Amino acid sequence: MxxxxxxxxxxxxxxxxxxxxxxxxxxxxxxxxxxxxxxxxxxxxxxxxxxxxxxxxxxxxxxxxxxxxxxxxxxxxxxxxxxxxxxxxxxxxxxxxxxxxxxxxxxxxxxxxxxxxxxxxxxxxxxxxxxxxxxxxxxxxxxxxxxxxxxxxxxxxxxxxxxxxxxxxxxxxxxxxxxxxxxxxxxxxxxxxxxxxxxxxxxxxxxxxxxxxxxxxxxxxxxxxxxxxxxxxxxxxxxxxxxxxxxGGNAATIITKSADIESIVSHCVTAAFAYSGQICIHTQRIFVHPQHFQRFTEMFIEKTRCLKFGNPMDKCTDISVMIDEENAIRGENWINEAIQDGAEFMLQGKREGNYLSPTILTNTHNMMKVYSEEVFAPIVCIEKYDGNIEDAVHKVNDSKYGLQCGVFTNDIKELDYCFEHIECGSVIHNASSILRLDAMPYGGIKESxxxxxxxxxxxxxxxxxxxxxxxxxx
The missing domain is CATH 3.40.605.10 (Aldehyde Dehydrogenase; Chain A, domain 1)
Incomplete structure (x- = not known):
């Protein structure tokens, strides 16, 4: 027609x-x-x-x-x-x-x-x-x-x-x-x-x-x-x-020691993989307190495996194809480049046509495109920080982008420090970077x-x- x-x-x-x-x-x-x-x-x-x-x-x-x-x-x-x-x-x-x-x-x-x-x-x-x-x-x-x-x-x-x-x-x-x-x-x-x-x-x-x-x-x-x-x-x-x-950006989320990881992991999975990561504030980098790292990643991988792939017209589908094969190939290439440079799979995704299944990486750094560029694909990097909020914020700011950042903390001093020092347009408390309310001011700094x-x-x-x-x- x-x-x-x-x-x-x-x-x-x-x-x-x-x-x-x-x-x-x-x-x-x-x-x-x-x-x-x-x-x-x-x-x-x-x-x-x-x-x-x-x-x-x-x-x-x-x-x-x-x-x-x-x-x-x-x-x-x-x-x-x-x-x-x-x-x-x-x-x-x-x-x-x-x-x-x-x-x-x-x-x-x-x-x-x-x-x-x-x-x-x-x-x-x-x-x-x-x-x-x-x-x-x-x-x-x-x-x-x-x-x-x-x-x-x-x-x-x-x-x-x-x-x-x-x-x-x-x-x-x-x-x-x-x-x-x-x-x-x-x-x-x-x-x-x-x-x-x-x-x-x-x-x-x-x-x-x-x-x-x-x-x-x-x-x-x-x-x-x-x-x-x-x-x-x-x-x-x-x-x-x-x-x-x-x-766009390479939005980050910080998970601190005071966070209740049992209640937030499903939200973080959605933030990473909703619409195959083709959202400018999708969570691309997650920095986790060392006390929670192992348990959080185990639950995150488990819940990611449960995502249902299918026709987007199906009301039960969680994840489907990317907008075109060119972008799926780009995502696949960035993953392969990161692995060759020392990154490790927590969950290995595969590409079939313009479908790229969810990929979880660790041991990544800012010389890798999956970490430093806007990935716009179902790819997430999960890393530890040293336990000090200053280190987590430093890792967030180690980017040419600055759109949004999520911070899971119940410590008001940590939250205040994040708000004062994170270089981005919005700091989102006890939610991931993907949260946008349509009445709020929205936009970024740096290249975002x-x-x-x-x-x-x-x-x-x-x-x-x-x-x-x-x-x-x-």
Missing amino acids: RKPLYCGGQWINTSETLEVINPFTKDIISEVSLADESIVESAIYHAYTGFSKTKKLSSYKRYQILTQIAREIEREKETFAFLIAMESGKPYKYALAEVNRAVQTFSIAAEESKRIFHEYFALDTTPEELPREGLVKRFPVGVVLAITPFNFPLNLVAHKVAPAIASGCSIVLKPASATPLTALKLAEIIEKTDFPKEAFSVLPARSSLIEKYLNHPLIAKVSFTGSPQAGWAIKEKAHKKKVTLEL GFGREGVRYAILEMTEPRLLLKERNI
């Missing part, structure tokens, strides 16, 4: 199409129309003209639009979940969880649209006592070019579209080429609302084409989620634009990103402060 793209309120079929492949069955699900230069130009122009309407939408109208989107996603959540599982290979139970999160993301944005930050302050604070007062109000920046990855084809789209609507911006969305159907399904819902039709487009397109428009004069902001390599290249090319980069997402914080990124320096007593 051929699916048109959505450009400024119009569904358009183009001469060039993209095949969307089910990663598990290898069947062609659909053919999607690809945008060409004329379509991209049209979408940007429509978004620019649509911005004259979106910026005038009242807070209540934005709230109403976002609430309607959330309700429609909720009403069609099983349809969305099956679509995500089919085009991304994400097991259904995780796909359904993603849909539920997207409902929350739009609902949070609806509430935030009613309380966008303004500030009043007196300015008679100098000896001159000038009769002035200040009002800072935030205004939407304009057209947002949003570029999203394959691994969360609904909720990571929602984290760009929802705050843009709440801010009063217009949006041109370029979804991942592997997973465009979910974004196009969302366009069907947004089209039914009162959001100005010309202000929203979903353009499946080649990345090389979209790159040409990063500095387009009508685009005010670029918001990108994806690999660090692609993200920093985008920032360099879009150097005159406001840019938000939500990139630039700026913050999380609905309220994305709204700040999509608005500009403007000061009125007002004379008093008029």
Whole structure:
């Protein structure tokens, strides 16, 4: 079945199409129309003209639009979940969880649209006592070019579209080429609302084409989620634009002496292997107190062996294929390189096509790609630290990335030390690095990103402060 793209309120079929492949069955699900230069130009122009309407939408109208989107996603959540599982290979139970999160993301944005930050302050604070007062109000920046990855084809789209609507911006969305159907399904819902039709487009397109428009004069902001390599290249090319980069990392989790390992091991297994590790905050490195190392690893291996492989459409499947064979081969090669360099298997994974079974390694170090790079595969490195929290934090920070870190501890001094000294965007207490709540600020430092997402914080990124320096007593 051929699916048109959505450009400024119009569904358009183009001469060039993209095949969307089910990663598990290898069947062609659909053919999607690809945008060409004329379509991209049209979408940007429509978004620019649509911005004259979106910026005038009242807070209540934005709230109403976002609430309607959330309700429609909720009403069609099983349809969305099956679509995500089919085009991304994400097991259904995780796909359904993603849909539920997207409902929350739009609902949070609806509430935030009613309380966008303004500030009043007196300015008679100098000896001159000038009769002035200040009002800072935030205004939407304009057209947002949003570029999203394959691994969360609904909720990571929602984290760009929802705050843009709440801010009063217009949006041109370029979804991942592997997973465009979910974004196009969302366009069907947004089209039914009162959001100005010309202000929203979903353009499946080649990345090389979209790159040409990063500095387009009508685009005010670029918001990108994806690999660090692609993200920093985008920032360099879009150097005159406001840019938000939500990139990847090699997230760590610390398990201290005070942790109750019996209660946390299942959570840690999920954090390591959910969606085959294709999550930017999946737990890639685990540092365990020596007192717990043997017992923790035994339980971790045992529970990993119990993960059920199968068709992602099966509601009982725990782990399935990766997005494509190229990435599965890359993961396999990194494992082999690490073993040749002295790493040891705790659990040896094997590759069949684009399925890479869970792999647990130890005796790893920062000269190995499985440890130092973003692995984005079902691979985890488990190591001891020397028992001192300072050593665990040092090992976490021995990385060019800094997105999130989980810390299991019941010692407040250890927690305080971690919060003060771990170099990352978020420290997660008594949960692994994979935990993300959609209302929280989200983003990294070092090579893991630039700026913050999380609905309220994305709204700040999509608005500009403007000061009125007002004379008093008029």
